[in-house]
Amino acid sequence: MSDMTQQKRPESPGAEQPDQLHKRTGAAKRGGGDPSTRGRTTIADGVVEKIAGLAARDVLGVHAMGSGISRTFGAVRDRVPGGGSKSVTRGVKAEVGEVQTALDLEIVVDYGVSIADVARDVRENVIAAVERMTGLEVVEVNIAVSDVKLPDEEDEEPESRLQ
Numbered sequence: 186m187s188d189m190t191q192q193k194r195p196e197s198p199g200a201e202q203p204d205q206l207h208k209r210t211g212a213a214k215r216g217g218g219d220p221s222t223r224g225r226t227t228i229a230d231g232v233v234e235k236i237a238g239l240a241a242r243d244v245l246g247v248h249a250m251g252s253g254i255s256r257t258f259g260a261v262r263d264r265v266p267g268g269g270s271k272s273v274t275r276g277v278k279a280e281v282g283e284v285q286t287a288l289d290l291e292i293v294v295d296y297g298v299s300i301a302d303v304a305r306d307v308r309e310n311v312i313a314a315v316e317r318m319t320g321l322e323v324v325e326v327n328i329a330v331s332d333v334k335l336p337d338e339e340d341e342e343p344e345s346r347l348q
Contacts, residue, residue: 228319230281234274237288237326240314241277244306246298248334250276251291286321293332304328 241247276291288311294303312323 228281230279231274233279233281233286233315233319234277236315236318237279237311238273238277240311241290241292241307244303244310246295246303247292247307248295249293252331284322285324286315287325289327291329291331293334294330296333296335300330
């Protein structure tokens, strides 16, 4: 194995050394142009689902996320040692493309709140959070209200809005 750092490399006809190219064009030695054009960023569906799940839970009137079955299984899983932490993606499904995303959310609302107002607030909060954090355009947020939490119902596992 030889060290080529001190040896002069043979030049092909018409090839310019980086220093000569820099002097002639004024281009920087390393890189050049807009840094955003030097690669690609991909965002996993799970990342968008977490952002949307947290943003939806922040809305007043959202009691929980997901259907009754998924909440029940989640509550059991949360009680098992080593079963993982509470899933922030429960009740959220995202389809992520290169520049756009679409979301489906399943929520449980508190009794007495306006479902239309809660759905509007969830949509606004989710769109703002996802677009701000990912740069993706949110083309739709579909919301399915799967249940209403009555004041006298027992709660299998209340979801905290605090992080």
